[in-house]
Amino acid sequence: MLAFLDSWRLPRKLLAAFTIIGLLLGFVAYDDYSSTNTMSAIAKDQSEKGFAGMSELTDMISNVKELRILVYSFYNVASAKEEVSLNQRLEKASDGLNTALRNFKALGLTELDGDVQTLEQRITALIDVNEEIYAKRTSGDLPGTMALLKGDGRVRSHATIQQTNLLIKKMRKNSDKIAADAAAKAGFALKFTIALGAIGIAVIIGIWLMIDRSVTRPLGRITAVTTTLAEGGKADVPYRERKDEIGEIAGALDHFRAAAEARSEADARAAAEQRVVTTSLRDSLSAMTEGDLSRSITTEFPSAYGELKTNFNAALGSLRELIGAVAESAVAIRTGSGEIAQASEDLARRTESNAASLEETSAAITQMDDRLRATAAAAGRTVQRADGAMAVVDSGRSVADEAVQAMGRVSESAKGIDSVIxxxxxxxxxxxxxAMNAAVEAGRAGDAGRGFAVVADLVSALAMRSEEEAKRAREQLTATQTDIGTAVEAVQKVDGALQNISADVSQVHTLLSEIATDNQAQSSTITQISAAIGTMDQATQQNAAMVEETSAAARNLSSEVTALADRASMFSIGDTPGRTSAPAARTAPVSFAPSAASSPKPLSARATADDWLDF
Incomplete structure (x- = not known):
């Protein structure tokens, strides 16, 4: 059923697969976009109308209650100024009530138009009765004002609040209905999204099966064929009839198979030529292993290996000449190495004697250096103890200064407390x-002012008690200030004593510093002398070791030259023209022992280990 896909190229297959996936993602995105817009519209409507409407209705109830409080306050007004203030507050509250009503009507809640009109009529009636109450109170009709307050004023206020609460209940029911509709739409959107997800998974599985059938499995078979051909086996290449990339790969693999077979035949011919070459080289190399350097290659090589034959024969001739020259030079080197070994042994004995003397001198100076270092370290620790004592005294002085400052601050605070008292x-x-004025006014009021007279007596008694307590606090504060002054003087005396101790410790510190400096200078000088002698000792020991190594190397050289001559004599090089006879043996090695008349010369002050190495 999907055989037509074998003729599609890979980009076309991928384009079809990604197009299907893209369309599926587009449907999912459109569903999400539509659901999101619907929920956003519901939330926006709820926010702009529901919350705002509830807020305006709540403000109306607050304004109605404030108007009720204001009319009662106006009934009990006591001055013209207070009357003007209450009039202004009444107008402001009435305007706020009308403003809240206008804002609520502006929300456009058409389903509540009837209830809104009823609320508007009741608000108008409430404002009218409040104005009537103000008019009666202004004219001085107190009984009529009170009757109106408890009659129509109360009824219309309660009616307005009742109508506002009715609107709040209806808006809550409307919000619950909107929330239920939103939940239903959200549930439908979730089910639709789940369905689209299931369809998407099925489509992706189908696309994967299509790619596996038309791409993955063919590539697996071609990989197996390629592995077989790479290992040298034979196999037929499938899918050569396809028109896509798989077919092109199969065609290229078939060409590779044919080329591999042709190359195998060429390798067989080259192997036959290589057997001839390797056989000749094996025979010549076997003769060289046995010490015969006269076996050159005489077999005819193929033209491709002719240069190899020429180079091998030339290298064999050079090796014959080299072995002959080595045999001639080994005899001459043997005599010279014996003389060098004898001289090196004499020099090693003299160097070891000098090294022992320098080592004893270095040990004595090192002991002097250690004792001076110990003395300098003790002086340094004494200086550190003096520094610690000075630090403790300085810390005590700083603490005394802080105590004086703290007591000064307490004294200033006491002055502030005095002003408070x-x-x-x-x-x-x-x-x-x-209290006295209140008692006088209560006396004027007669029986009606008895309560005020009792309060005035209590206030007077409280004032007298406050004066007594303030007097006691001032006395305690004066005693505290005296004690603080005494403490400040004592701390200042302690600070003077610490200052004298600090001066004495400073003089001791100066003397100890001078002693420590002198000890350190002496220790530094001895250290430099010890380092110089140690360097000389080390250089002498190194020289002795080098002379011994030179003597050993000369002896080894002599033995190695003898072994080299013996090994060179094992090779058979035939009759080589131009060879010279071995030189005659030299005389016995000359001794380098110093004569009795010679005396050791002093070393230069600038001689270093590098000079001995050059020697």
Whole structure:
């Protein structure tokens, strides 16, 4: 059923697969977009109308209650200024109520038009009765004002609040209905999304099966055929009839198979030529292993290996000449190495004697250096102890200064407390005066002012008690200030004593510093001398070791030259023209022992280990 896909190229297959997936994703995106817009519209309508409407209705109830409070307050007004203020507050509250009503009507809730009109009529009636109450109170008709307050004023206020609460209930029911509709739409959108997801999974599985059938499995078979051909086996290449990339790969693999077979035949011919070459080389190399350097290659090589034959024969001739020259030179080197070995042994014995003397001198100076270092370290620790004592004294002085400053701050705070107590005295005095005035006014009022007279007596008693407590606080504060002054003087005396101790410790510190500096200078000088002698000792020891190594190397050289001559004699090089006879043996090695008349010369002060190495 899907055989037509074998003629489609891979880009076309991928384009078809991604187009199907893209269309599926488009449907899913459209569904999400539509659901999101619907829910956003519901939420926006709820926010702009529901929440705003509830807020305006709540403001209306608050304004109605405030109007009720204002009319009662106006009934009890006591001055013209207060009357003007209540009139202004009444107008402001009425305007706020009308403004909240206009804002609610502007929301456009057509389903509540009847209830809104009823609420508007009741608000108008409430404002009218409030104005009538204000008019009666302004004219001085107190009984009529009270009757109107408890009659129509109360009825219309309650009616307005009742109608507002009715609107709030209806808006809540409307919000619940909108929420239910939104939940239903959200459930449908979720089910539709799940269905689209299932369809998408099925489509993706189908696309995967299509790619597996037309691409993956053919590539697997071609991979198996390629592995077989790479391992040298034979296999037929499938899918050569296809028109897509799989067919092109199969065609290229078939060409590779044919080329591999042709190359195998060429390798067989080359192997036959290589057998001839390797056989000749094996025979010549076997003769070289046995020490015969006269076996050159005489077999005819193929033209491709002719240069190899020429180079091998030339290298064999050069090796014969080299072995002959080595045999001649080995005899001459043997004599010279014996002489060098004898001289090196004499020099090694003299160098070891000098190294022992320098080592003893270095050990003595090292002991002097250690004792001076110990003395300098003890002086340094003494200086550190003096530094610690000075730090402790300085810390004590700083603590004493902080204590003086803290007591000064306490003294200033006490002055501030004194001013506060003085203020309390003034307040108590004014309170007593106020109580006396209240008692006088209560006396004028007669029986109606008895309660005020009792309160005035209590306030007067409280004022007298406040004056007594303020007096006691001032006395305690004066005693505290005296104690603080005494403590400040004591701390200042302690600070003076610490200052004298600090000066004495500073002088001791100066003397100890000078002693430590002198000890350190002496230790530094001895250290430099010890380092110089140590360097000389190390250089002498190195020289002794090098002379011994040179002597050993000369002896090894002699033995190695003897072994080299023996091995060179094992090779058979035939009659080589131009060879010379071995040189005659030299005389016995000359001894390098110093004569009795010679005396050792002093070393130069600038001689270093590098000079001995050059030697």
């Amino acid at each position: 003085e203020g309390l005295d003034k307040i108590a005095f004014q309170t007593r005066v106020l």
